[in-house]
Amino acid sequence: MEIQEGKQKFIESWGKMASDWGINRTMAQVHALLLIAPEPLTADEVMEGLSISRGNANMNLRALMDWGLVHKQLKSGERKEYFFAEKDMWTVVRQIIVHRKKKELEPMLKVLDEVANVEPNCPESETFCNVVKDIRLLSNKANQTLDTLIKADSGWFSNIFLRMVR
Amino acid sequence: MEIQEGKQKFIESWGKMASDWGINRTMAQVHALLLIAPEPLTADEVMEGLSISRGNANMNLRALMDWGLVHKQLKSGERKEYFFAEKDMWTVVRQIIVHRKKKELEPMLKVLDEVANVEPNCPESETFCNVVKDIRLLSNKANQTLDTLIKADSGWFSNIFLRMVR
DNA sequence: TTATATTTTCAATATTTTTTGAAAACAAAA
DNA sequence: TTTTGTTTTCAAAAAATATTGAAAATATAA
Incomplete structure (x- = not known):
């Protein structure tokens, strides 16, 4: 299996499992994407990575922060917000x-x-x-x-x- | 609180909790109804008790039996099927x-x-x-x-x- | 066998949930 | 201040899920 295929599969399964348990599938996919990202991502990178709209990305990032699973990082001199997942x-x-x-x-x-x-x-x-x-x-x-x-x-x-x- | 109101509330909450966890709400309500029923019920009594259609009652009773949470009882001389919930x-x-x-x-x-x-x-x-x-x-x-x-x-x-x- | 009671199925419909996308709000820079 | 980049909101649309109800299947009785 290609590493890229593996990542894709992981994101899909994490989403599937979550939706079986009554958690929004996209929220879990955003979580999975951030979990395996070596560096914090911007909202645009999340949108791009999962092919979802800005509104959807924004809502699910907020929800993940509300759950305490994702945190925001501000880079000095940059206007954009970066997001990273709790890895432990x-x-x-x-x-x-x-x-x-x-x-x-x-x-x-x-x-x-x-x-x-x-x-x-x-x-x-x-x-x-x-x-x-x-x-x-x-x-x-x-x-x-x-x-x-x-x-x-x-x-x-x-x-x-x-x-x-x- | 009236006992009848209490039963109603119990059925509703059991359904709500289930749907939060990705389980069909009606399935859980059928389960709750049977849990608190002193005697096995027929499909018609379930339909009546929850105001749901015959198809819906049938599907969810099957699902509950598939999960091993509800069992069928046949009364000799009677044509109808009776259902009761595992109480333990x-x-x-x-x-x-x-x-x-x-x-x-x-x-x-x-x-x-x-x-x-x-x-x-x-x-x-x-x-x-x-x-x-x-x-x-x-x-x-x-x-x-x-x-x-x-x-x-x-x-x-x-x-x-x-x-x-x- | 045929008639009748009961259960099952499933296409059509209704409901709930999720997603979109564009406008509004916000915030930093000019 | 105004401009520009970015985030947030939320009504409308789309997608997913659940429900209905009537016809078909099944099983018992006559």
């Missing part, structure tokens, strides 16, 4: 966890808490109450675990996995 | 992991392996090679961890989480 994969994973946890898991927990307040009526709705109880238990455990992961450093990450697969 | 939450989580791992993580790993074969040319593309190397390492670890989780029983699940948050 553990930090990438951590940032994704932080973002999705806040935007998705936490609101779900909130709803579950609200819903759990129907418990007084539970004898008449046993199945419902049991399901809510079990999901709350599981989600809270997942939430705690994610908090631990977020706080853990790169070394801890490996350790946690090692402990789990042992 | 750890089994639910396990089935979701099994399904998504097979459909998404494994294909990604395959692509990464292919892409990694450009390594001979790596000195000329250091950044790319490093990124691929790191992602492969991480994905393989995640893959192993998921395999362990899948094999683990309900008790193990709690243990693993407890070990991680300790």
Whole structure:
């Protein structure tokens, strides 16, 4: 495989995987492009590299910065903005966890808490109450675990996995 | 909150959460409806309960059975099919992991392996090679961890989480 | 066998999500 | 100040995804 073909394939797969997980495909492709770029890129280079419009490039670069996966670099004497991706994969994973946890898991927990307040009526709705109880238990455990992961450093990450697969 | 309102809210949130994660919203709502139903439901009851068409109900019930989250029950003397959800939450989580791992993580790993074969040319593309190397390492670890989780029983699940948050 | 109940399929339609591109906003330089 | 290069916005268009509903297929009963 040509190196250029490999890069192309990597960008495509990263985008495909992301869209399977409910993340905008182009956002992931911009991320992939910056991940494998040896130097920071301008918005124009991103547009060119992925054949996307200026608006699209701009929106997805902002979103990536919002997720903490991409940063801006200003070169002195230059007017253009340069963008580069966080290269440490553990930090990438951590940032994704932080973002999705806040935007998705936490609101779900909130709803579950609200819903759990129907418990007084539970004898008449046993199945419902049991399901809510079990999901709350599981989600809270997942939430705690994610908090631990977020706080853990790169070394801890490996350790946690090692402990789990042992 | 009324119990009926609580059920409604639960179905909606379950659907919302799923669609955030790239899973069809209606599929998750059907799942939620069956989860909190004290007895198995017919396709007609699902249609009625969620105000969806017969085709939609049918497709999503099939998908849920394909994921191993819903099962069919035939009542003797009756012609209709009844559907009920797997209620054990750890089994639910396990089935979701099994399904998504097979459909998404494994294909990604395959692509990464292919892409990694450009390594001979790596000195000329250091950044790319490093990124691929790191992602492969991480994905393989995640893959192993998921395999362990899948094999683990309900008790193990709690243990693993407890070990991680300790 | 034929009639009837039920499920499945899938082309057409509707909805949601993403992308475009040009105008507006902004910011540095002249 | 005005000009020029650059980024941001967002309404309209395009693309992707989900849903409908009626016809076809299937299965049970008569």
